[in-house]
Amino acid sequence: MKKIFIICLLSLIMQFLHGQNAPKTTAASVSACPNGSFNVSITTNSAVQVGALTLRLDFNPNLITYNSYSNANSLLSGISVNSVLESPNVRYIKIVWLVPTSPNTVNLTAGKIVDLNFTLLSGSPTIQFNNTSNFGGDCEYANGFGVAYNDSLYVNSTITNLGTGITGSISGSNSVCQGQSSVIYTVPAISNATSYVWTLPTGASGTSSTNSITVNYGASAVSGNITVKGYNATCGNGSSSSLAINVNSIPVAAGTISGLTTVCQGQNSVTYTVPAISNATSYVWTLPTGASGTSSTNSITVNYGASAISGSLTVKGNNSCGDGASSSLTITVNPLVAAAGRISGLTTVCQGQSSVSYTVPAISNATSYVWSMPTGVTGTSSTNSIIVNYGSSAVSGSITVKGNNACGNGASSSLSITVNPLPVAAGTISGLSPVCQGQNSITYTVPTISNATSYVWTLPTGATGASSTNSITVNYGISAVSGSITVKGNNSCGDGTISSKSILVNPLPVAAGTISGLSNVCQGQNSLTYTVPSISNATSYVWTLPTGASGTSSTNSITVNYNISALSGSITVNGNNSCGDGVNSSLSITVNPLPVAAGTISGLTTVCQGQNNVTYTVPAISNATSYVWTLPTGVSGTSSTNSITVNYGTSVFSGSISVNGNNSCGDGISSSLSITVNPLPVAAGTISGLSPVCQGQNSTTYTVPTISNATSYVWSMPTGVTGTSSTNSIAVNYGASAVSGSITVKGNNSCGDG
Structure with missing residues (x-):
């Protein structure tokens, strides 16, 4: 401490001895634009002999930055200029020069020491000499002995910021709509600004050179930022302020509407x-x-x-x-169909009444008409008029009509209809059936018919009777025929449903036809056949014969024997049934003498059924003008001579061939020849066995009942079917190509096939 004091004291002594002050040192004040560089000249105002100098200039590094130095005084060879950060808000420039050879000095004339180059960041900062740090040792001038001169005046530098001031916050709506207009935004006045530069989000429009702007947001405007900055001609644009704008979209154009048109x-x-x-x-x-x-x-x-x-x-x-x-x-x-108007037409009708017309006035907007009827009433129409039929079961109700078009039905109109009933269906007729032609006073009745005021009866053809009640008495004429008795109720509306009873009229036999047979005969002539055509409706026949003639029959044929005392007379016949006798027929008979008895007949006495051209002969008969041959049933052949050729049919039986002479008086006594007819086999019965069958089906058995008179059996098969047998049973094989057809069988014997 003592040493420092001594040094300082010596320095003061030296200064005193010299008696010289340091020169006035100035850091020049300048004007600059933000982000622009500028030079601050460090100058002195008077000459001084210096052997060393030290200068410290402090500044805020947040407002300006040091770049470099230039234009150092040529006398200050080896000058050192350095920038040192002392704290976040203080940086200083340290200028140091020392004469190269001590104790020499240089005569530092008044003027520039050095130029310091800076860049303005913001604000209007100062660059200040700091002659207090290091006990003032950081700012001093010294002589050749290192003795500091008396402190002089240090003039600080002030930097005038020519740029616009800091832009404040923008005020105005930050949430807008597409299409919103006349939205005002404002920023506080910016120092040094001669005009304002605004930028807007895409799709927003508006212009202003002041601190306020009116903005219109177009239909396509999008979110973005509104910014503003001050401007002057010297420094241009200042710093900007920004406001985020949310542009809410309006709905997009509506698409195509879907639905019924x-x-x-x-x-x-x-x-x-x-x-x-x-x-x-x-x-x-x-x-x-x-x-x-x-x-x-x-x-x-x-x-x-x-x-x-x-x-x-x-x-x-x-x-x-x-x-x-x-x-x-x-x-x-x-449009909908208009309401239907009043229906015109009958309001009171009868069951069963037909072709009743109803009409409604034309209905506006109707393309068709919908009619509805009471139960049991029919009729169709799509126009404003309809033809109606009232069925036999129709009931009272309403006829309605409504117009119709593609949109549906309009309001309907209704007409009340009273349907007067027909008589109800007639019940079951009671009375006799069957009856007979000619039977009279037969009563028939039907139960009382509801709604009937009278009864209508109909009778079979040929039957008579009349009644308007539920009962009738009937007479059956002799020509009456089977048919039906019907009845139905009747009233002012007409007839009800009929009831019918089938009547079986059993007829009388019709009149007998002409009797056929000999009308000229001989006494003693026998076995003469008389025949009448079949009499319709006859169940039996009634014959009557002349005196001395005999014979009985209930059929339409009779065999008569005339004895030797027979007299001429009439043969009559009539039909008969449960209802009585019919009208008879008569044949007059003349009885004449007979030829003599016939002789013996010659010819075959044993033959076969089906054998033909067999000749028989009798000797000539006295008094005979012709010959009468009679043959067994089923044998055919004719002759009026004493010889006859005979054919034996397939169904003929054994019997006798007889012959008698004949003349105008009739037949003589006959001669008879017994004939034995060997029969053919009888007709085959029903074949039993499978049907249908399949192609390729084998061992199928077919059987026929035993055939009378057959000694063997003859079978035949359809095409493609095989099998053999001479008995009444056969086993059949159906080939792969067998076709549908018939299996037949017949009996066989010495006389041939059945």
Whole structure:
């Protein structure tokens, strides 16, 4: 401490001895623009002999930055200029020079020591000499002995910022809508600004050179920043201030509306939809006059009132920013049918009444008409007129009609109809059946018929009777035929449904036809056949014969024997059945003498069924002018001579061939020849066995009942079928190509095939 004091004392002594002051040192004040560089000249105002100098200049590094030095005084060779950071807010420039050879000095004339180059960051900073640090040792001039001169005046540098001041916060709405206009933004006045430069988000418009601007946001404006900065001609633009703007979009244009474009008045719950609209928070729908429906979504259900008219259905998106562009759908509203007017036509009718016309005045807007009828009433029409038939079961009710078109039905009109009933269906008729032709006073009755005021009866042809009540007495004439008795109730509306009873009229036999047979006979002539055509309705026949003739029959044929005392007379016949006798027929008979008895017949006495051309002969008969041959049943052949050729049919039986002479008196006594007819086999019975069968099916057995008179059996098969047998049973094989056909069988014996 003592040493330092001594040094300082010596220095003071030296200064005193010299008696010289340090020169006035100035750091020049300058003007600069932000971010612009500038030089601060360090100068002295007077000459001084110096052997060393030290200068310290402090500045705020946040406001300016040191770049370099230049233009150092040439006398100060080896000068050192350094920048040192002392603290975040203090940096200093240290200028140090020392004469190269001590104790020499240089005569430092008044003027520049050195230029210091800086860059202005912001504000209007100062550069200050610090002659207090290091006990003042950081700012001093010294002589050649290192003795410091007396301190002099140090003039600090002031930097005038020619730029605009710091821009303040922008005030104004930071949330806007596309399409919003006249939004004002303001910034506090900026020092040194001669005008203001505004920038806006894309799609926003507005111009201003002041600290306030009016902004219009276009329909396509987007979010971004509004910025502003001051400007002057010297330094240009200052620092900017920014305000983030959120531009809320309006809904995009509505798309195509989907839904029915042609509807009807009164049609409800018709849905319309538009694709989702971007940015829309709700939807605004408008409807044609008379249509109703509400929705804030992209779908709406619409009811078309009875008075709705054609128009347009529109929709647009909506949000807090307003409405988007709308979409429109043209709607054609077809009208409803008008109410039907009064129906004209009969209001009181009968069951069963037909072709009753009803009409309604033309209905506005109707393209067709819908009619409805009471139960049991029929008729169809799509016009304003209808022809109606009232069925037998029709009941009272209403006829209604309404107009119709593509939109549906209009209000209906109704006409009350009173349907007077027909008599109910007749019940079951009771009475006799069957009856006989000619049977009389048969009573028939039907239960009382509801709604009937009288009864209508019909009778079979040939039956008679009349009644208007539920009972009738009937007479059946001899020509009456089977048929039906019917009855139905009747009233002012007509007839009810009939009831019918089938009547079987059993007829009398018809009149007998002409009797055929010999009318000229001989006494003693026997076995003469008389025949009458079959008598319709006869169940038996009644014959009567002349005196001395005998024979009985209940058929239409009789065999008569005339004995030797027979007299001429008549043969009669009539039909008979349960109802009585028919009208008879008569044949007059003349009885004449007979030829003599016939002789012996010669010819084969044993033959076969089916054998033909067999000749028989009898000797000539006295008194015979012709010969009468009789043959067994089933044998055929004719001759009026004493010889006959005979054919034996397949169904003939054994019997006798007889012959007698004949003349105008009749037949003589016959001669008879017994004939033994060996029979053919009888007809084969029903074949039993499988049908249908399959091709390729084998060992199928077929059997026929035993055939009388057969000594063997002859079988035949369809094409492709094989099998053999001479008995009444056969086993059959159906080949692969067998076809449908018949299996036949017949019996066989010495006389041939059955």
